[in-house]
Amino acid sequence: MSSRKSAQRDLTREMIMDAARDLFIMKGYQHVSMRQIAKELGYSHGAIYYHFTNKAELFFALVEEHFSMLERKLKEITEAPLAPREKIEAILLGFIEFGLTHQSHYEIMFLIKDEEVRNCLNQSPNQTYELFAQTLHSLCKDLSIQDIWSIFLSLHGFVTHYLRHVLRYEEVADMAREHVQFLLKGLFQS
Numbered sequence: 177m178s179s180r181k182s183a184q185r186d187l188t189r190e191m192i193m194d195a196a197r198d199l200f201i202m203k204g205y206q207h208v209s210m211r212q213i214a215k216e217l218g219y220s221h222g223a224i225y226y227h228f229t230n231k232a233e234l235f236f237a238l239v240e241e242h243f244s245m246l247e248r249k250l251k252e253i254t255e256a257p258l259a260p261r262e263k264i265e266a267i268l269l270g271f272i273e274f275g276l277t278h279q280s281h282y283e284i285m286f287l288i289k290d291e292e293v294r295n296c297l298n299q300s301p302n303q304t305y306e307l308f309a310q311t312l313h314s315l316c317k318d319l320s321i322q323d324i325w326s327i328f329l330s331l332h333g334f335v336t337h338y339l340r341h342v343l344r345y346e347e348v349a350d351m352a353r354e355h356v357q358f359l360l361k362g363l364f365q366s
Contacts, residue, residue, distance in 0.1 A: 242281040275335030276345040
């Protein structure tokens with residue numbers, strides 16, 4: 177086996193995605209090339225092309241992976257044996273916790289604005305939002321589409337406010353709980 181094929185086998189998709197995620201966040205999507213990602217990893221750019229056809233495909237793989245992670249977290253919460261109010265609280269807190277625990281993932285998912293990558297976002301955000309919206313609606317039938325969207329935007333605002341200002345979710349966990357309690361008061365007013 178040639179050393180080129182050996183290097184291609186040693187370099188994994190996960191290694192490439194980790195390096196790309198960091199570079200996309202630091203420099204922005206437009207300012208990162210496949211050569212820079214390869215250099216960061218100490219490989220030739222050809223080794224990266226063995227795994228990804230181009231930068232857009234690599235970005236799309238990141239987005240898909242990150243939305244799958246969020247979706248798994250939401251499904252895990254929805255399958256827990258909790259009362260409806262407790263389940264809604266866990267979903268809202270879970271969203272905030274995900275965003276602040278996986279900050280670079282969250283930025284890739286929601287905050288990189290670039291024409292080329294907008295086309296990559298495809299269905300993942302819509303499917304995850306649908307799961308979020310359907311779950312909230314099934315737990316609280318009185319919620320309108322506008323109510324659910326407002327809740328989502330409030331959670332997104334909380335995450336983006338603290339993004340890059342805290343290292344871990346635990347630093348603002350009390351504030352997150354207070355924020356969620358405030359939202360729940362509006363949902364469950366008597």
